[in-house]
Amino acid sequence: MADSNWQIWQRLRAPAWARGLLAASAVGVLAWAVAQSQVTSAIGSFLEYGGQVIGPSGTPTLGSTNDVNGSDIVRWTSYFNSRIESPFEAVGTVTLPANHTWAAGSALRPANTTLEWKVGPTWTATEPANGTVVSEVRWVMSSKFKGATSTVSKAVNFSGTGDGFRIIPYGDGLYVVNHHSSGTVLKCRSAVDGQTCPNWPANGFAFAANAGTALNSNGPFRTPNVPLEAMNQSTGELFVGVDSPNGPTIVCTDLNKRASCGSWVVDPGGGTWNAITGMSAIGKFYYVLTLRGNLVCFDIDTRQSCGSTNYPSSYDTGYGGPTSVAYSDRLFFSNNTGKIFCHDPARAGPCVGWSTNGVGVGGGRLGLYPFMNANGTPRGACNAGGDCVTLDGQRVTAPQSYTSFIASYGLFSSVFGQASYQFHNMAGIVGSKVYGANSTTAACYDFATQTMCGTWASPVGGCSTLTPPAWTRSGRAA
Missing domain, CATH: 2.40.128 (Lipocalin)
Structure with a gap:
């Protein structure tokens, strides 16, 4: 679940027509409905948005969510909530009524959220000076799953871990799967100090085929040139497409138990060498492409196939894959x-x-x-x-x-x-x-x-x- 609950305070500078109205009634009426908040996210979301007058202390509209005086300070609050199956980025835009000016230093937002302001026709990532007219505020919320994977605020050196493809964060570990290799292809470095993970050999583990088998230095698999993986952050299970003697295979490794959680041949007889490549995952669906052009879907929650679609001539047999x-x-x-x-x-x-x-x-x-x-x-x-x-x-x-x-x-x-x-x-x-x-x-x-x-x-x-x-x-x- 991702939450974004942040506040922006702005001083409303009343336009000429409003000042005329103020002279007659001392209180101006703002069409609050003009203010809007909308969000773009990977999956459907829940959004609340509202404004309230919070100052100055002598204003007759203090605490109002309907009326506004020409010199009021208005606090706009946007609350965003979404339940998702995989990390995502959410982008929200707050559109303000005309002639709002920014109160510098007033924004409150989650640590995983950045802000941009629209001043005139231009968006800027630099907070405007106090009193600047702002028409829109845009927020970008990065996935809170980073917190669960110990986001690194410094560089961690991976020299000595072999020909790794990309970093796979889980818990306090940063994992690497060596590509186009057999044997000990799974390495781990600590996100805390950059050293080899505790109880993990410096030269790594090999993938094991049978569920429950403890990881060791021997295994029947060879990784492809592109070993893109799927990581189940809730269970600690890592899924990787590999070559095997029985054909293209998906192997599962429980990083918490340091043991195999099974393997599945997904294209029997489909080749034993450079016959599979890892594709990206979409939510809980992990994809691999085989030599015969079969795009295989695998559900990492249920550990079952979710179908296969043939795309003719889609496999690259060259070095890259x-x-x-x-x-x-x-x-x-x-x-x-x-x-x-x-x-x-x-x-x-x-x-x-x-x-x-x-x-x-x-x-x-x-x-x-x-x-x-x-x-x-x-x-x-x-x-x-x-x-x-x-x-x-x-x-x-x-x-x-x-x-x-x-x-x-x-x-x-x-x-x-x-x-x-x-x-x-x-x-x-x-x-x-x-x-x-x-x-x-x-x-x-x-x-x-x-x-x-x-x-x-x-x-x-x-x-x-x-x-x-x-x-x-x-x-x-x-």
Whole structure:
């Protein structure tokens, strides 16, 4: 459950017509209904919003939720509540009546919420000076699940953990699954001090096949080039698609018990080598794509298959492997040889406006990345060449600045010096901003301004997990 209960205080500067009314009756009437609050979130939500006069002490409308005097201070309160099955970002906009001026330093909001103000036609992340006319306030609430996974406020060095793919936070641990490897592929570092997790070998564990089997250094599986996982934060169970002698398999590991919680062959006889790739998860549904083009859905709550859809020619057998991005309850994926596909879990098949054959966007192993509108709502997906497909299956071109962002610093690419292999996934999305990283640099791009919004260097000595200012800013005074 996510909650956002914050307050903003503004001094109302009455317009000329209101001042005339005040002269006659001493109290002006404000059309409070003009004030609105709306929110965009991944799943349906509950929203309350209201205003009340809180000052000055001598105003005749003190405490009113209907009437307002021309010099009153009004406190607007927005309360947002949502029950969800997976982390998400919520964006809310408060539209104020005309001629409200901002009371600097008055905002109260959760630590995981940032604010932006609309001054004239422009949005700004810098709090306006006292007395500035503000027409709208926008809040971006990041998932409270970060608290459950011990959000790191410093860099943790992961050198020595092998060829890890991405950081998997759970509890006080930061886990890594080595890709294109067999044996001890699951490593763990403490989010508290950066050292190897307690009771965890420095060289890691192998995945075990049978439920209840304690993790050890031997296992029958090999991870693919893209071992994107699904993490059940409520149970501590980690699900990863792997190659096995029996065909593409999903293996479950209980991180609390350090034991297997089972394995399931999801495409029997579908290959034993480079025959599966991990896709992104949507809520409790984890997706893997097999060599035969079968997109397999697996419910991580019930540990059961939730169906399979065949997308012809969707699997990339090259070094990179298929890539994916999931948001707006849709899964976009690319074969990295000229096609982008879109899967809608609600339809258990292609998205509206798409077919199982995907949309052609040109060749090259160019990865797949989020494509968003200026207000942070999903627009579609793009490859690194700037070829994009919208939610309804239409081809468009990305802003040149976004294409340059993906190419900058070799982000998400450069395998053995071959920049054309782009198979790392970018899943950090906060409002209109997206974040990604390579082994030395994290970077941010803002679709609202169509410009980069910062870079952060990792410590020397290997990959790190970083907490950019975008996440820590909400902990400072507004």
